[in-house]
Amino acid sequence: MSKxxxxxxxxxxxxxxxxxxxxxxxxxYKGKDNIRRAELIRVVRNAEGLIPTVTEPVTGEIMxxxxxxxxxxxxxxxxxxxxxxxxxxxxxxxxxxxxxxxDTTADLxxxxxxxxxxxxxxxxxxxxxxxxxxxxxxxxxxxDIHGKTLGILGMGQIGRAVTRRAHGFGMKILYNDPRRxxxxxxxxxxxxxxxxxxxxxxxxxVTIHTLLTAxxxxxxGTAELRMMKPTAILVNAARGPIVDERALTVALRAGRIQAxxxxxxxxxxxxxSALRKLENVVLLPHLGSASLETRxxxxxxxxxxxxxxxxxxxxxxxxxxxxxxxxxxxxKT
Ligand code: 8YV
Numbered sequence: 001m002s003k004x005x006x007x008x009x010x011x012x013x014x015x016x017x018x019x020x021x022x023x024x025x026x027x028x029y030k031g032k033d034n035i036r037r038a039e040l041i042r043v044v045r046n047a048e049g050l051i052p053t054v055t056e057p058v059t060g061e062i063m064x065x066x067x068x069x070x071x072x073x074x075x076x077x078x079x080x081x082x083x084x085x086x087x088x089x090x091x092x093x094x095x096x097x098x099x100x101x102x103d104t105t106a107d108l109x110x111x112x113x114x115x116x117x118x119x120x121x122x123x124x125x126x127x128x129x130x131x132x133x134x135x136x137x138x139x140x141x142x143x144d145i146h147g148k149t150l151g152i153l154g155m156g157q158i159g160r161a162v163t164r165r166a167h168g169f170g171m172k173i174l175y176n177d178p179r180r181x182x183x184x185x186x187x188x189x190x191x192x193x194x195x196x197x198x199x200x201x202x203x204x205x206v207t208i209h210t211l212l213t214a215x216x217x218x219x220x221g222t223a224e225l226r227m228m229k230p231t232a233i234l235v236n237a238a239r240g241p242i243v244d245e246r247a248l249t250v251a252l253r254a255g256r257i258q259a260x261x262x263x264x265x266x267x268x269x270x271x272x273s274a275l276r277k278l279e280n281v282v283l284l285p286h287l288g289s290a291s292l293e294t295r296x297x298x299x300x301x302x303x304x305x306x307x308x309x310x311x312x313x314x315x316x317x318x319x320x321x322x323x324x325x326x327x328x329x330x331x332k333t
Pocket of ligand 1: 052053054055075076077078079101238286288289290
């Protein structure tokens, strides 16, 4: 049997590329910048498997440009870049990479909490600029993180991993999620359920770990920022559009909240200059899962999902399982 044709939209760590390359006829986009839509439409024509990343919107138009396409295996746990309904309509399985990046992303969220609270990036800029003229007792005072109340929006795998870290800092944990955890699980985790409004009002730090959906788009806007404490810190390592970036910029500039840490933006890689000018926000280029170990593991999982589907096996991380059910039904009739 000839090897399947797979198109990978960006370079991934070497060992994962080698794994895929040994099992498929692999074509990798090697451009310096992200692949553009027109180019993707051109190259996807030959693909049976497509591995996109967060930066490639995979629309019905892309799917229709690929007559042989049999699977879309996202490199990432969040799959808002893929029109899953369009894929389901076309009988195309979509997969993602959950689990392998949970702890790495939680580490990064915690790094943002610490960096925003203790002014770490600002301090680094201060030293590099040569402006530091000597130690002073009131210089660059931030706020303690240990012992504070942490509000977690979205208690999925990453939210739980953040909770575990927060216990090491003696923090009190509140959480809000459309699905409340069973009491036993809450107890084990050491997190208390809170209404959305009450979490915003009571938390010293609010960290976002929800999926981007129609319901969570601009979940945090002007009204929500006004509910937060003036000393509050907001962290977003989930998806940019969950926060109304303009409203956040206004709130940070006016000192309506104290600081923010952002790993994601509404229109990546665009970050408004008004936000970039502020000292009380830490800005990162979507580094949530960016460790060599984790980006390799994501590549291996995306590869396994892709190869499984191409060999007719149910991929381990299907996000639209109804496609598989329909396929089995069709095979029986
Ligand atoms: C990835 C992420 O870097 O997995 C996710 O949802 O946001 C990041 O960890 C990105 O999706 C890569 O495509």
